[in-house]
Amino acid sequence: MHPPHLRRGAAALAATLAAAGLTVLATAAPAQAATCPTSVNAGASVPFVTLEAECATTNGSAIGPDYTQGSLASEASGRRAVQLTGQGQYVEFTLTAPANAVNVHYSVPDGRSGSLSVYVNGTKLAGGLPVTSRYSYVDTGWITGSKTHHFYDDARLQLGQNLSAGAKVRLQVDAGDSAAPYTIDLADFEQVGGAGTRPANSVTVTDYGATANDSSDDTQAFRNAISAARSQGKEVWVPPGRFEIPQALQVDQVTIRGAGNWYTVLHGNNVFNNGSATGNIKLYDFAVFGDVTERNDGSPDNAFHGVLGAGSAVSGLWIQNTKCGLWLMNGASSNLTIENNRILDTTADGVNFDGNVTNSVLRNNYLRNNGDDALALWSNGAPDSGNTLSHNTVVQPNLANGIAIYGGANNTVTGNLVQDTNALGGGILVGNRFNSVPLSGTVTVSDNTTLRAGALDPNWQFGVAALWFDARDTAITGVTINVTGLRAIESPYAAIQFIDGNGQGKTIQGVTVNGAQVQGVGTFVVQAQTTGSVTVSNVTASGVGVTGTYNCPYPSNIPPLAVNGSGNSGWSGTWLDCSTWPAPNSGNPQPSGNFAKGRPVTASSSTGGYPAPNAVDGNASTYWESANGSFPQTFTVDLGTALPVSRVVLKLPPSTAWGARTQTLSVLGSGDGSAYQTLVSSRGYTFDPASGNTATVTFPAATIRYLRLTVTANTGWPAAQLSELEAWQS
Structure with a gap:
């Protein structure tokens, strides 16, 4: 308890302050x-x-x-x-x-x-x-x-x-x-500095009838000031205060400067809307506050909408409560500088280059709480090319990606931070999506940091990674994508992902990840769900929540992604059961039962309609059949990690329509998919529907990752046939 004199002093002070x-x-x-x-x-x-x-x-x-x-x-x-x-x-x-x-x-x-x-x-x-x-x-x-x-x-x-x-x-x-x-x-x-002062060689909007801090429409006053400034070769000055702009302004070859984004506020849902422009537009040091309460993609409720032309700059803006911050479309824009802006609380994108934006820089912008991609290069109809997204911060995009590159050529994403992404996206995406002009040239993704980036996709019901590549529309081929210096910190799901989001197994090639730090990841360091070939080297990881790799292509009748590379450390092992999806941080328990079920398989050949994955799908009525009239044939299953195998069960469909037959085959095993040892030498195995059309092969336990059958003859059909291959520990 305070002494009485201190209490009386506090009461006196309170009375004095209350009067004020x-x-x-x-x-x-x-x-x-x-x-x-x-x-x-x-x-x-x-x-x-x-x-x-x-x-x-x-x-x-x-x-x-x-x-x-x-x-x-x-x-x-x-x-x-x-x-x-x-x-x-x-x-x-x-x-x-x-x-x-x-x-x-x-x-x-x-x-x-x-x-x-x-x-x-x-x-x-x-x-x-x-x-x-x-x-x-x-x-x-x-x-x-x-x-x-x-x-x-x-x-x-x-x-x-x-x-x-x-x-x-x-x-x-x-x-x-x-x-x-x-x-x-x-x-x-x-620490906000004082308001800026009117520059020399400028016209002020108040001289043309604009009045601050009232409810009157200032649009025409701004239009008149912009016209006068352009004709006189002067800037437009907007003093401190809030100005109402309910009708969009069109700008070209003009500079508009405010007193600072804490002082000058333009209030309107679509303050700037350019159907055409040649360029040299400069927008400096003011705020745009909208009144967008719902997202309407049929309405241009963006702080800036349209074309900026050549050599324009947008700097020092505070944009809030519009649909998008800047949506660039309607023509070519080039050599832009968009920097030092704050774009908050948009119902959709922060900045979107909607095609035909070239050789431009998005740098040192801060974006938070955007309702779609915070920063997007969308090569819609014409490629975005030669652009650089540098040292931006993205926090909590709540319905898409932090940074997204949809097609285009020779774009660079470097030095950015993407933090706390939410549903329907990940941290940084490079892909062929939304009918974009496909990726080409060289895409550089360097020295970026993701923090708690990635999410559970509500449609797919599996995790999307901090950095991901998506061949949803077309295969990612004919492009070089170089990833260096990635830091993926506390990713709730995977760190790096390769996928065809349409589930058609389109190829991903040309991606090289060389040097990355993965510091805490809920599921996998690398998550692969399509086919192709990539290189992942010098990636160090700690705190891996499940296991190093998930490599389960979809559809399952295509080869898994070939992940090449060297110098990796701190992550190993592969998720083994492609029919299930692990919860984050659940670990990768040693499997039991049939090791081969649902695992990736390759075969020397297949007859149409009878693909190799049929033989590991757990359904004895579906089967693999090789090309007819050609032996030997091989069938190889990747168990995902080295496992002790001592028994192989081979099945043909149990239907009585399948007459008895003998197939001659050998069983081989490998730890690396390259050097194989013979586990059981070639001999004939009889499959008889009277006894379930099943043959069992036993041998001394061998620790292998790859299990291969080599079939050299079949008395019942001129091809190798197999409805199930099961691999057991005993």
């Missing part, structure tokens, strides 16, 4: 910080410091970690957050660097709006932090597998004072804060 509209923070119950998620120093260099709520002092309830689609924790940075449910609950951040402003990433229940009280070093600020669910809880029923998502939004506030490191900023539920429960994910603390 401020209050003193009451003494609260003891609180402590929750467990902090892993963080990394990578990606964009930003002017703010992010502090996670779960690392702050709180008497609220920590939620997460969780990777379940459609949950508050799974959509939070770090997959953790803090929930404040009642009066007196708070999160208190201790600053690690000077700041005078804060941007809070939060969620409140659907249909609620209000405020949350803010205290600085114990003193309550007037007004508080405005919060709303207006831009959250997005439904996209036309996207198969999607659920209600996009739970979070951002609210920013200038604190009215310069704080030093060590200062405390508290978010607290007080009387009148009626939007509870409040879920606080994080806070960005920033």
Whole structure:
């Protein structure tokens, strides 16, 4: 208890502050910080410091970690957050660097709006932090597998004072804060400089009738200022304040400059819309705030929509609550520089190069809570080529990938951070998808970091990796894809994945991964689900949740992916049962029963309609048959890892239509698929429907990974035939 004189001093101070509209923070119950998620120093260099709520002092309830689609924790940075449910609950951040402003990433229940009280070093600020669910809880029923998502939004506030490191900023539920429960994910603390001043050789929109901070339509005033500036060879200056732009502006050969993205706000769902432009468009230092509450892909509700032409730049923008940040289409754009922007809370993509964007740079941008791919090069109709995505940060795209390269030529993805991705995507994707112009030339993926990237796909019901390659539309061939310097940290599912998302087994070739660090992975280091040949070298791994490799092609009658390479360490073993999918971090138990069931197989030949995988599918009524009239024939099954085998059971269909026959064959084994030893020399085995059309071969136990039959004769048909091959330990 405080001595009486101190208590009287506090009461006097409270009275003084109350007269000024401020209050003193009451003494609260003891609180402590929750467990902090892993963080990394990578990606964009930003002017703010992010502090996670779960690392702050709180008497609220920590939620997460969780990777379940459609949950508050799974959509939070770090997959953790803090929930404040009642009066007196708070999160208190201790600053690690000077700041005078804060941007809070939060969620409140659907249909609620209000405020949350803010205290600085114990003193309550007037007004508080405005919060709303207006831009959250997005439904996209036309996207198969999607659920209600996009739970979070951002609210920013200038604190009215310069704080030093060590200062405390508290978010607290007080009387009148009626939007509870409040879920606080994080806070960005920033030292915001003063507003910019009007440059020389400029026209100002206010001289043409624009009025700040009222509800009047400023569109025509902006159009007149833009026209005047272009005709006079001047810039357009937009002073501090909020300006209403309900009708889109068209821009070409003009610079528009604001006083800074904390000061100048253009309010509209589609502020810029260019059907054509030659270029030299410069957009600098302002914010675009939209009012997009649902995603409508038939409406251009994007901060910038259309073509930028040649030599344009977009820098220092804060874009929030639009459908997309920048969607470039309608013509060729080249030699663009898009840098130092903040793109938050969009219902779809952050930036999309929708075809025909060349030799351009996307660098040092920060994107969070985007409702589709955060950064996408989509070679739609014409290739995106020669572009570089460099040192960007992507946090929590909640319905697709962090970074996606859909076709195109000679593009580079380097030095980026992709963190906490959610459903229907992974971390970084390179693929032929969405009818893109196929990949060609050389694609460079270098020195990127993924953190908790990847997700369980709700349609496929298996994990998507931190870095993945998808031959969904066409085979990935005729292209060189070089991956170097990858860091995949705490991937909830696989680290690196190769797949044909249409399940047709299209080939992937030309991918070389040379040098990667995998630090914690829920399932596999490499996950392969199609055919082809890739090289994976010098990949080190730790904390592998299941086993090193999953290599189960789909459909199962195609050869597995050939994964070549050397210098790998810390990961070994292969998932053995292609008919099942393991839970993350469940380990890879030593198999029992029939080792061969569902495993990848190859055969020297097959007759149409009777492929080799029929002989390991567990169904004795389906069978493999080799080409007719040609011996010897071989049948090889990859058991996935070295296993002790001492008994092989061979079957033909049990139907009486299959008359008795004798096949002459030998049994061989190998540890590496190259050098084989004879386990049982060639001899005849009789298959008789009267005894189940089954033959059993026993031999001294041999530890092998590859099991091969060599068939040299068949008295019942001029081909090798087999409905099941079973491999047993005893």
